[in-house]
Amino acid sequence: MSLNRDQIAMRVAQELKDGYYVNLGIGIPTLVANYVPEDIDVMLQSENGLLGIGPYPTEEQVDADMINAGKETVTAALGASIFSSAESFAMIRGGHVDLTVLGAFEVDQNGNIASYMIPGKLVKGMGGAMDLVAGAENIIVTMTHADKRDNSKLLESCSLPLTGVGCVKKIVTNLAVLEVKNGAFHLLERAPGVSVEEIQQKTAGKLVVPDHVPEMSF
Amino acid sequence: MSLNRDQIAMRVAQELKDGYYVNLGIGIPTLVANYVPEDIDVMLQSENGLLGIGPYPTEEQVDADMINAGKETVTAALGASIFSSAESFAMIRGGHVDLTVLGAFEVDQNGNIASYMIPGKLVKGMGGAMDLVAGAENIIVTMTHADKRDNSKLLESCSLPLTGVGCVKKIVTNLAVLEVKNGAFHLLERAPGVSVEEIQQKTAGKLVVPDHVPEMSF
Amino acid sequence: MSGFNKVVSTYQEAMAGLSDDMTIIAGGFGLCGIPEGLTREIKEMGVKGLTIVSNNCGVDDFGLGILLKDRQIKKMVSSYVGENAEFERQYLSGELEVDLTPQGTLAEKMRAGGAGIPAFYTATGVGTPVAEGKEVKQFNGRDYILEESITGDFAIVKAWKADKIGNLVYRDTAMNFNPMAATAGKITVVEVEEIVEVGELNPNEIHTPGIYVNRIIQGTFEKRIEKLTLAKN
Amino acid sequence: MSGFNKVVSTYQEAMAGLSDDMTIIAGGFGLCGIPEGLTREIKEMGVKGLTIVSNNCGVDDFGLGILLKDRQIKKMVSSYVGENAEFERQYLSGELEVDLTPQGTLAEKMRAGGAGIPAFYTATGVGTPVAEGKEVKQFNGRDYILEESITGDFAIVKAWKADKIGNLVYRDTAMNFNPMAATAGKITVVEVEEIVEVGELNPNEIHTPGIYVNRIIQGTFEKRIEKLTLAKN
Numbered sequence: 001m002s003l004n005r006d007q008i009a010m011r012v013a014q015e016l017k018d019g020y021y022v023n024l025g026i027g028i029p030t031l032v033a034n035y036v037p038e039d040i041d042v043m044l045q046s047e048n049g050l051l052g053i054g055p056y057p058t059e060e061q062v063d064a065d066m067i068n069a070g071k072e073t074v075t076a077a078l079g080a081s082i083f084s085s086a087e088s089f090a091m092i093r094g095g096h097v098d099l100t101v102l103g104a105f106e107v108d109q110n111g112n113i114a115s116y117m118i119p120g121k122l123v124k125g126m127g128g129a130m131d132l133v134a135g136a137e138n139i140i141v142t143m144t145h146a147d148k149r150d151n152s153k154l155l156e157s158c159s160l161p162l163t164g165v166g167c168v169k170k171i172v173t174n175l176a177v178l179e180v181k182n183g184a185f186h187l188l189e190r191a192p193g194v195s196v197e198e199i200q201q202k203t204a205g206k207l208v209v210p211d212h213v214p215e216m217s218f
Numbered sequence: 219m220s221l222n223r224d225q226i227a228m229r230v231a232q233e234l235k236d237g238y239y240v241n242l243g244i245g246i247p248t249l250v251a252n253y254v255p256e257d258i259d260v261m262l263q264s265e266n267g268l269l270g271i272g273p274y275p276t277e278e279q280v281d282a283d284m285i286n287a288g289k290e291t292v293t294a295a296l297g298a299s300i301f302s303s304a305e306s307f308a309m310i311r312g313g314h315v316d317l318t319v320l321g322a323f324e325v326d327q328n329g330n331i332a333s334y335m336i337p338g339k340l341v342k343g344m345g346g347a348m349d350l351v352a353g354a355e356n357i358i359v360t361m362t363h364a365d366k367r368d369n370s371k372l373l374e375s376c377s378l379p380l381t382g383v384g385c386v387k388k389i390v391t392n393l394a395v396l397e398v399k400n401g402a403f404h405l406l407e408r409a410p411g412v413s414v415e416e417i418q419q420k421t422a423g424k425l426v427v428p429d430h431v432p433e434m435s436f
Numbered sequence: 437m438s439g440f441n442k443v444v445s446t447y448q449e450a451m452a453g454l455s456d457d458m459t460i461i462a463g464g465f466g467l468c469g470i471p472e473g474l475t476r477e478i479k480e481m482g483v484k485g486l487t488i489v490s491n492n493c494g495v496d497d498f499g500l501g502i503l504l505k506d507r508q509i510k511k512m513v514s515s516y517v518g519e520n521a522e523f524e525r526q527y528l529s530g531e532l533e534v535d536l537t538p539q540g541t542l543a544e545k546m547r548a549g550g551a552g553i554p555a556f557y558t559a560t561g562v563g564t565p566v567a568e569g570k571e572v573k574q575f576n577g578r579d580y581i582l583e584e585s586i587t588g589d590f591a592i593v594k595a596w597k598a599d600k601i602g603n604l605v606y607r608d609t610a611m612n613f614n615p616m617a618a619t620a621g622k623i624t625v626v627e628v629e630e631i632v633e634v635g636e637l638n639p640n641e642i643h644t645p646g647i648y649v650n651r652i653i654q655g656t657f658e659k660r661i662e663k664l665t666l667a668k669n
Numbered sequence: 670m671s672g673f674n675k676v677v678s679t680y681q682e683a684m685a686g687l688s689d690d691m692t693i694i695a696g697g698f699g700l701c702g703i704p705e706g707l708t709r710e711i712k713e714m715g716v717k718g719l720t721i722v723s724n725n726c727g728v729d730d731f732g733l734g735i736l737l738k739d740r741q742i743k744k745m746v747s748s749y750v751g752e753n754a755e756f757e758r759q760y761l762s763g764e765l766e767v768d769l770t771p772q773g774t775l776a777e778k779m780r781a782g783g784a785g786i787p788a789f790y791t792a793t794g795v796g797t798p799v800a801e802g803k804e805v806k807q808f809n810g811r812d813y814i815l816e817e818s819i820t821g822d823f824a825i826v827k828a829w830k831a832d833k834i835g836n837l838v839y840r841d842t843a844m845n846f847n848p849m850a851a852t853a854g855k856i857t858v859v860e861v862e863e864i865v866e867v868g869e870l871n872p873n874e875i876h877t878p879g880i881y882v883n884r885i886i887q888g889t890f891e892k893r894i895e896k897l898t899l900a901k902n
Contacts, residue, residue: 019672064659065610072665081878089540093785124518131540165563237439282892283843290898299645307773311552342751349773383796554808556789575787
């Protein structure tokens with residue numbers, strides 16, 4: 001059965017390691033913070049200048065001066081540091097963030113990602129996404145495998161303007177976990193109850209399927 | 219009569235204005251700090267990361283963590299700020315320092331300066347001098363007008379490797395104050411008792427002498 | 437320290453000299469850490485044809501958004517501008533020019549502008565619409581694009597505390613773009629919550645040294661919250 | 670925060686993995702703010718062929734100068750190196766390579782290295798020996814040269830305080846090159862005067878965020894003064 005948003009986030013959370021500095025994008029990626037395994041610690045980086053995002057504030061704690069990159073009110077975690085946007089992107093661009101999780105409209109078999117612009121619709125801007133995909137060694141994209149009309153979002157070649165080139169290493173969708181390498185999507189895991197055939201059908205780009213495709217475990 | 223080191227510094231100090239941020243090089247420029255007019259305030263920038271150099275410390279105040287760019291122990295002035303070398307040179311390179319005073323081996327009529335290297339002798343390095351001359355709008359060079367063998371240091375063209383190109387605007391020597399513009403040294407003032415002839419004789423580059431050359435006043 | 441006293445008492449003095457067609461670099465991220473009163477003063481001055489360099493453009497009735505109604509802004513240089521309807525209308529109708537710039541590149545362009553670095557290479561945007569018309573160069577086998585720095589006629593900055601000679605301290609994530617903006621204006625104007633005496637700030641804890649600051653004004657702040665999110669309990 | 674506890678208890682652990690021919694970026698200006706114990710450990714390890722990127726090279730018997738006697742350094746990248754006799758001997762005899770780099774360019778090269786910027790333009794050094802072999806480009810009618818960034822296999826840093834997850838605070842002008850060095854090492858090792866608990870440092874006053882730091886060791890410091898200058902009377 002296809003995963004819901006929280007289940008996608010839960011699966012992504014399994015990729016976290018103790019001591020990781022992680023940047024979570026807006027949407028499903030933000031939910032990952034709710035599923036950090038109990039036996040590990042991660043520090044969340046917010047590109048507006050906060051390393052160590054804490055929980056949302058209580059009404060008493062709310063402070064207009066303390067927000068995350070999604071402009072939500074947050075708190076600072078124990079051990080947090082606060083810095084300028086230039087310093088924040090020095091971290092990001094310099095490859096110091098261990099893992100970046102972000103959403104996308106499309107990815108393709110060469111690791112390209114399109115996530116910020118649909119021509120003809122209003123372009124609201126790329127925010128920090130282009131810096132994040134260019135700077136991170138380790139990027140996980142979360143998205144639905146196909147759109148509402150069942151058009152695949154895992155393509156041979158992105159049709160939309162790109163956010164970054166050759167940067168996506170791993171994808172977690174509502175149907176599968178895939179690795180991107182050597183010009184193909186490699187199927188690693190399928191969602192519980194989802195068939196390999198369904199994944200094949202909804203993957204437009206080149207898909208490599210091993211003999212055995214385990215189900216995700218939660 | 220030719221000025222001594224302190225008198226050169228006194229004359230340079232007349233160029234200071236209230237509210238100036240000033241970088242003083244090693245040697246005669248450092249002495250300028252002793253002659254800041256009483257009715258104005260300046261802040262001294264030290265390129266190792268201190269804006270607001272205070273007086274030398276008393277024995278009780280000495281602190282190995284508080285030095286100037288000449289590696290001397292100093293104190294911080296009231297209103298000082300401390301920052302990294304990158305930030306320090308962002309200030310310098312970005313043209314935020316109002317006045318830079320430094321020594322030189324040679325200057326020429328096109329405003330070139332040679333101050334860090336005598337081929338055949340040991341090259342100890344340019345330190346921050348190249349950044350200072352490239353970044354400052356307003357540079358005063360202090361030096362003796364000629365060397366001990368009476369060879370002029372104000373040349374048609376520098377013979378030593380350059381520290382910077384076309385950057386020197388004003389020169390205060392033991393004999394004169396000169397402005398550098400339009401490919402010539404323009405004589406502005408002479409030291410008390412020094413004749414225009416002596417200055418002409420000791421200036422190898424093109425020298426423009428106005429009808430009246432006032433004596434410096436202290 | 438008379439020559440260093442940068443405090444002005446009116447917003448008119450604070451923004452004196454601003455005229456049509458100038459470039460303004462503004463601190464702030466969303467509605468967090470924005471120079472509210474300086475922005476209102478720009479609206480009241482009625483100057484037009486402005487180029488505004490700011491990560492965002494406020495919302496319809498707050499922050500830089502208030503400069504849109506009277507069409508004071510000719511061009512925005514921003515990374516994300518999707519927070520207001522009038523912006524959308526002007527942009528889609530072609531009345532407003534928008535130069536979308538990746539957030540990290542924007543921050544670095546401001547820093548470089550203030551630091552006398554005219555251009556730098558970055559991997560951000562390679563192979564995307566951002567790279568169009570820009571020089572590409574390889575370093576260690578990877579492509580990078582050349583991005584030029586930005587400076588402004590004015591910079592408008594919001595800080596928490598300033599001493600009278602312009603040393604600044606920011607508070608929490610209201611820092612954001614403010615330190616870079618402060619370095620990149622020919623005239624840098626800072627609106628603060630509190631002005632303190634010289635010597636009250638610890639030299640080791642100053643975020644922006646006073647050398648970058650030309651004018652300081654005591655502001656009053658609404659500090660509107662864009663997205664209130666609370667802990668569940 | 671087990672995965673973030675970066676404290677090591679011996680200098681051997683602190684410098685583990687350092688081997689011949691590596692590049693080390695070192696903080697410090699003169700003898701101020703230098704990682705004394707880490708430097709001694711490098712001497713004791715006896716690794717050779719090192720490239721050291723540091724504004725200065727210590728003095729004969731202190732700081733980086735102690736690595737000269739056993740010829741551990743192949744190359745120095747510095748702005749000023751005139752403080753010791755053995756250095757002079759090795760340099761003049763051609764045993765030691767020296768890449769003289771303007772101080773501000775050196776600081777920016779380290780910063781750029783840590784920030785993922787492979788190169789930047791600067792006016793510093795145009796028309797001088799520093800410009801030899803470097804690309805020149807005009808911006809707004811002025812010439813600038815292209816300078817490439819620097820990263821190291823190791824960075825050795827001296828800070829005043831660190832918390833256990835590597836957030837750093839420097840003290841006075843002992844900051845100098847340390848913040849940039851901290852960002853530019855594949856492995857960044859920090860020697861500090863005091864290790865504090867997580868939460869003791871104010872998030873707004875941290876100079877180097879822990880993300881840049883891999884190892885922290887409690888050091889003991891002689892803090893030798895290079896030029897003692899005292900107020901008269």
